Amino acid sequence: MTRPTGRAGTRLGVDVGGTDTKWVLLDGDTVVDSGTVATPPGPDETMKLVAALAAPHVESIGMGLPGHVDRDTGTALFVPNPPGDWDGYPAGPRLSALTGVPVAVVNDARAFALAELLLGAARGLSDVLFAVLGTGVGGAVALRGEILVGPRDNVGEVGHVTVDPWGSPCCCGNRGCVETLAGGPGIVRAFGAGPASAVAAAARAGDERAVSVLAKAGWALGIALGDAASLFGARAVVVGGGVSGALDLMGAALREELGRRRALIGDIAVLPAVLGPRAGAIGAALYGGRSG
Ligand SMILES: [Zn+2]
Structure with a gap:
C-alpha cells in the first residue's frame, strides 16, 4: 500500500x-x-x-x-x-x-454531492439535485447551499424512486426502482451483455436495442429527478458516477421527462459531474x- x-x-x-x-x-x-x-x-x-x-x-x-x-x-x-x-x-x-x-x-x-457543490459542477449554485450512477444509483439534494442529511443520512435517494411498481426487485426491498433500470447491473441485464460501458459503445455504434436500454435508463432517471425537483425545487441536476459516461445517451430521455414537468419545476440544467471518481x-x- x-x-x-x-x-x-x-x-x-x-x-x-x-x-x-x-x-x-x-x-x-x-x-x-x-x-x-x-x-x-x-x-x-x-x-x-x-x-x-x-x-x-x-x-x-x-x-x-x-x-x-x-x-x-x-x-x-x-x-x-x-x-x-x-x-x-x-x-x-x-x-x-x-x-x-x-x-x-x-x-x-x-459526500459526492458536497464535493461537486463546493468544488465541482455545481460550484456557485445553491439548489441542486445530484445522481450518482454506478452499481447502485445514489442521490442527494442541496437547498440554499446545504446538502440535506436527515436522521439516517438518507435524504435524496433518487435511485429508489419507483418508476415501475411491477418491475424487477431492487436491493432495497422495493420493485422497479430507478436503480433497477439506470444502475450498471440493470443496464447490463436489460441488454443481455455487459459491462455497461460496452452497452454504451454498442449504442454509439448504432445498436438500436442498446440505444433503447440507455434511453429507458434516462427516462427512469428523468422521472425521479423531475419528481424530486417537484418536491424540493432545483435549478440544476448534476449526474456523476461510473455509468455517467453514458449520460449523453440517456440525456434526451432525461431532458424530455424534466421538460414534461416544466410548468411545475421550471428549466433545469443537466450538468455532468466534473471531479471524476x-x-x-x-x-x-x-x-x-x-x-x-
Ligand atoms: Zn430500490
Whole structure:
C-alpha cells in the first residue's frame, strides 16, 4: 500500500466502495495525494487500513459509506455492499480511537454531492439535485447551499424512486426502482451483455436495442429527478458516477421527462459531474474537516 504524503493540517477523505476504496488527502481544497485500494474483507480491517493512511499528519478524517449512517454517533446503519457485516458498526468511534483525530461518517452520495457543490459542477449554485450512477444509483439534494442529511443520512435517494411498481426487485426491498433500470447491473441485464460501458459503445455504434436500454435508463432517471425537483425545487441536476459516461445517451430521455414537468419545476440544467471518481473521497474529506 502506498502511504500518503502531505504536511500537517491535511484532511483525509475515504470513499469505501463494494470492491474498491478510494482516498484523498486535501490541503485546503487541493488534492495533494490520492489512491485506490481493494476494500478490505470487513469493517475492522477497513478501520486499520484508514488508520494506516491517516498517520501521522492528518487533522481530520471523513469516511463515506455506501449506505445509511447515523452521523451523530458515527455508526453504520444499512451498508449492504462492502464485504463483512457493517450494520450497527461504530465506525466513527473505532477510527477515532485508532487515530486520535475527529472522524465524520457520511453517506457516499452526500459526500459526492458536497464535493461537486463546493468544488465541482455545481460550484456557485445553491439548489441542486445530484445522481450518482454506478452499481447502485445514489442521490442527494442541496437547498440554499446545504446538502440535506436527515436522521439516517438518507435524504435524496433518487435511485429508489419507483418508476415501475411491477418491475424487477431492487436491493432495497422495493420493485422497479430507478436503480433497477439506470444502475450498471440493470443496464447490463436489460441488454443481455455487459459491462455497461460496452452497452454504451454498442449504442454509439448504432445498436438500436442498446440505444433503447440507455434511453429507458434516462427516462427512469428523468422521472425521479423531475419528481424530486417537484418536491424540493432545483435549478440544476448534476449526474456523476461510473455509468455517467453514458449520460449523453440517456440525456434526451432525461431532458424530455424534466421538460414534461416544466410548468411545475421550471428549466433545469443537466450538468455532468466534473471531479471524476475521486469526488466521493473529496466530499468525505470536506465533511471530516467540518468535524460533524
Ligand atoms: Zn430500490
